[in-house]
Amino acid sequence: MATAAPALAENLMGFGRLLRRAGLPVGPTELLAGAEALRHIEIGDRHQFRAALRATMVHRHEHAPIFDQAFLLWWRDPAAGGPQGADATAPDSAPPPPGARRLGEALTGGAPPPPEGESRRTDTALSFSAAEQLRSMDFEAMGAEEIANAKAEIRKLSLPLDARPTRRFRPHPSGARTDLRATLKASLRQGGEILELRRLQRVTRPPPLVVLCDISGSMGRYAQVLLHFLHAVTNDRDRVSCFLFGTRLTNITRQLRHRDPEAAFQMVSHIVPDWSGGTRIGEALDLFNKQWSRRVLGQGAVVLLITDGLERGGASELERLGAATRRLRDSCRRLIWLNPLLRYAGFRPKSQGIRVMLPLVHEHRPVHNIDSLRALVETLSARPARHPGTERR
Structure with missing residues (x-):
């Protein structure tokens, strides 16, 4: 012994x-x-x-x-x-876990290196196939190296939103509006004679972007990868607000503005106590509506709600979830629900939480791989319909 x-x-x-x-x-x-x-x-x-x-x-x-x-x-x-x-004892033939x-x-330590003296040959077709496979692979099924490559690809994505007209005007030589005050002021330098009409152009600006991301146990794997996307978006544009919620709501906007992603995620981990815990979607959305909506949802904001919609509360919690989602939709210009469960071809809204939320959002989209994020970027760069309804793509 x-x-x-x-x-x-x-x-x-x-x-x-x-x-x-x-x-x-x-x-x-x-x-x-x-x-x-x-x-x-x-x-x-x-x-x-x-x-x-x-x-x-x-x-x-x-x-x-x-x-x-x-x-x-x-x-x-x-x-x-x-x-x-x-x-x-031989293991059973059940399918392996995610x-x-x-x-x-982790067990093999990666593939062994090629023997010395053996020439390496790169196949361009296979390289493209590997890149396509990475873009279409589910985050949950990725290995450690593929997760690292996916995070690098996600950090390259930008999120252009369609510019919206504001109430402000600025001088422009070919503007559609005449600036009488500037025209008269310029005529004083010419003895009162108007030689040129000064013009104004309306200022356009992308709307604010607000992200509400679920970090409960069922969303933990996706939230870890999507944080890299949120970090890239937050540092690429202004007027971005990011919130994480599980059993409570946490504003991480200031932490994500740090240029170094590792430092930003370390600061996020220090202020988020409920990572991979339970989920209270209705309570989190209700708290956001009461404390943050008036601060960040002005000027036609676009809201990304990232969650699987698995609310496990009773009838009172589902009623609260419906009321909070409805108020959130009415407070923004565009409410887009990003749901990783849409990766399944036979997805059906069987959960009560999903049934409550689905009729109240403008769009319902998948978010489980790089291709789904690229599709989201293309969607947000286009102008939505005048009266958007529930949409699944």
Whole structure:
């Protein structure tokens, strides 16, 4: 037993590194708690062993499938570096969880480099195919390297909104409106003779953009990627306001204006306490309407509501959700609901929250890959219909 304890500790540390590379927040605290839990169980019982590690290393429901897959791989396969003589029970043929691909990359450490002396050949057609595949791939199914490439592509997107006329005018040589005051003032320099008519042109300006992004457990993976899009938009244009909501509403506009994305996201993480927790969409929208709508929804603002619409409250919460969504729609020029659930071809609004919100928004669009974000950019750069209704594209 004296020689088995160091081997167990070493394998436990390796298992923690595997989970961390796969995206689970496993640090020294979880490793120490796991080692302490193993002291109070029967090590030879595989079920107790797995339950002890899962109870100390898994904090979120969506991380449980990845942990189970990692446990089967690490504590079973001797070639993976696990303990010798482990149970070699074959896993079932069920489809892998969404994070299985990241887990495989974390286990193998990426593809091996080519042998020395072997020439590398680049196929242009395959390069284009890989780029197209990346643009159409679901964020949830991406591996670690593909997520990094997707974030780089997203940061290149700009969001031009159609310019709207304002009440202001400015001097312009070919303006449509005559500036009598400037014309008379200029005539005084010519002894009262009017030699040229001064003209004015109406000033146009893009409307404000307001983003409300759901960061609950079901939206956590998408919210992490979309934050890069919000950071790029916030630094590319003025009059952008960004809010995150789960169980509470947080304004992150000031933090996202930092030029360095890593520094901006670190500041966001310090002020957002409810990441990947529960969701209260109606309460968050109601709070936004009461505290922020008059400040940020002026001059024909466009609102992007990013959520899956899975409101789990009772009848009172659904009524509150409907009233808050209706007031938000009436307070802006264009309310666009971005829903990752639209990635499914057979999507049907079965959830009560989705049924309440769907008739109250101007547009309902998917947001699950780079192509959907590009389509959103093209839509926002075009002028909407005079009386927009519910639209799904």
